[in-house]
Amino acid sequence: MSKTEHTLDLMGNWTYAPAPEDSKHIKLNKKYDLFIGGKFVKPGKGKYFDTFSPSTEEKLAEVAEAEEKDVDLAVKAARNAYEKVWKKMPAKERAKYIFRIARMIQERSRELAVIESMDGGKPIRESRDIDVPLAANHFFYYAGWADKLEYAFPGRNPTSLGVAGQIIPWNFPLLMAAWKIAPALATGNTVVLKPAETTPLTALKLAEIIQESGLPDGVVNIITGFGKTGAAIVNHPDVNKVAFTGSTDVGKLIQKSIAGTDKKITLELGGKAANIVFEDAPIDQAVEGIVNGIFFNQGHVCCAGSRLFVQEGIANELIRKLKDRMETLIVGNPLDKNTDVGAINSKEQLDKINHYIKLGVNEGADLFQSSCAIPKKGYFCKPTLFLHASQSHRIVQEEIFGPVLAVQTFRTIEEVIEKANNIPYGLSAGVWTDKGSKIFNMTGKLRAGVVWANTYNKFDPTSPFGGYKESGFGREGGLHGLMPYLKF
């Protein structure tokens, strides 16, 4: 690069006035009970825990903590509904309920988006434009399959499994609930679902929607709690199927605990995706994809493009553009319509991210953070780059789950494939090039469940999603997403 740097003064003299999404219309109860058998019931031991807004650190509501007995009640309700109603119901009737839930999510999309941003910290732009519409679309999509399973798997006589125990993470609370519930219902199973303890509110709102939709009692049960509650679901002898999205550590525990049972299982776990930019890529658009890959949802995305590989011929130019682009990211109040990067989901997660940032500095990688101001209150982290990272750095090997990107350069296609695959994870990857043949060459060789080409972090209900190796197994979404909920 030339010695004289001609710098841009981005976002300098024209700052956007605050444009907060109205949250006055949001009605939250002081206390939320467990949704079991179509009713909201108090937890057996009467224990509740608080859920906070990570952007204001204010308490939003109290939520019931389900104990083993409550889990048992929920599984019994699900079993009862399965045997007496849901299993026997004609598939096209099942589909009508799923359609209805999809429509009701659309009708209440604004409310759901605002609550999602309040409870989880993600920017309203994302919850409004991505999470909530995608959640509705998953229900729409799987409603369509409900009475066509024979055609999805011709000649294989697909039948439902029974009761599905589902445990979902805090990064896409409503969307993950939709990913889990919609295919389970479409295939004729009943559900016990546990949302994450830091983000239970939209799942509980979904419980209200389900109640209002007239879905037969007990077909979907939503219970809140911590890891212990999740373990009780996994270990319950009358659960036929376990679906888990979350950390690799917990995934391994679940797999151990169901060993020796005939429970079916899908695990969607961590990731450390390679986002690979070749010299012939459209650079400005690749920069955009890198930003969407790592700063989308504060980097709390299992398929986040957290390892950037840049071919050496364009490395300086691309990094410069990436830094400039990062300067335009607005970090702050998740409810502001102009916010690009919201709040880190919890204090624990912020501590973990900061731990890795310190580690990266100690390992000798070059830290760059955008110069934006961050709010004093709440849990926030500046968009962060680590330049000159190496394959042996822990910030390259381990999942950080935050807005932190490790940047490595490469010379040849063989080198980058080897490095991209040299990781225990295999959930996703990105390839940027103007050459179609190069894309197909890469997709065949990258050990990743999803490979995006000239785009990143694109989701659609029709497209299967899932990983290799320590990123888990089983697929969600698309035709493939039906299979884990069926026996043949």
Add this chain to the structure above:
Amino acid sequence: MSKTIPDFKQSPTIDQVSIEERVARFNTRSIKKEAKLQGLKLALNMIDLTTLEGKDTEGKVRQMCYKAVHPCDGLASLPTVAAVCVYPTHVKTAKDALKGSNVKVASVATAFPSGNSTLEVKLADTKFAVDNGADEIDMVISRGEFLEGNYNFVFDEIAAIKKACGKARLKVILETGELSTLDNVRRASDIAMYAGADFIKTSTGKIQPAATMPVTLVMLQAIKDYYYKTGIMIGMKPAGGISTAKGALQYLVMVSETLGSKWMTNEWFRFGASSLANDIILQLEKEAKGVYYSKDYISID
């Protein structure tokens, strides 16, 4: 600073899908209150108030020039527009009508709008406008030659016109509506800048589509790359099709987030438009008085 002329066949490629996504994201920015007021005034101050019709007369040009200096005298502290844009034969009239103001006179030239003429004619056209006092020349490139791949021809023509401009600033119109792909828009932008353009401009306004946000974004990115490499700032002028205040604010968001505050002045960014000014005035009236006025309250010149 020296600049090496690159091989224009190697101009960066553009991914249209991503460009459109980026534009959509600019358009989700919510511009309210002070930011809106500041943006609207800035946009008004960036307008090249334009009349480019066969039926243009001295009377029409004089009336438009008055409007350029007095966009709305009923509203306090409004800026003037940046320039008026006319055919070469009306430059003298405009210059005279704008005497004593800061409003510049821009003239289209080079066999506008098709550009299908000889270099002699184009040079004479340019010189005539400059001699009559034009501060800025808006030339068109030879799109036929460009599409045939004769990039040197296009380059040399721009360089020759630039020389003929003397002190007048040169805006080079790519007529992106005829270039068909964003790859071509990028390549034509690179040719124009390296050949000596002070501004690059999307359209004549005579071809549809005229200015669009995706096309403008590609050109802004070309300007950014040129600035990175040479340190030379090039101006940008989307022209045609921008008629609403909201649309103008969206363009400003794009400029602000792509090139930054150095370009947020009418020295480096212009809107080529005829009806945009009145929509901005309508919005500013609303901000000042709290109600929307009927269009009959705002002068049409």
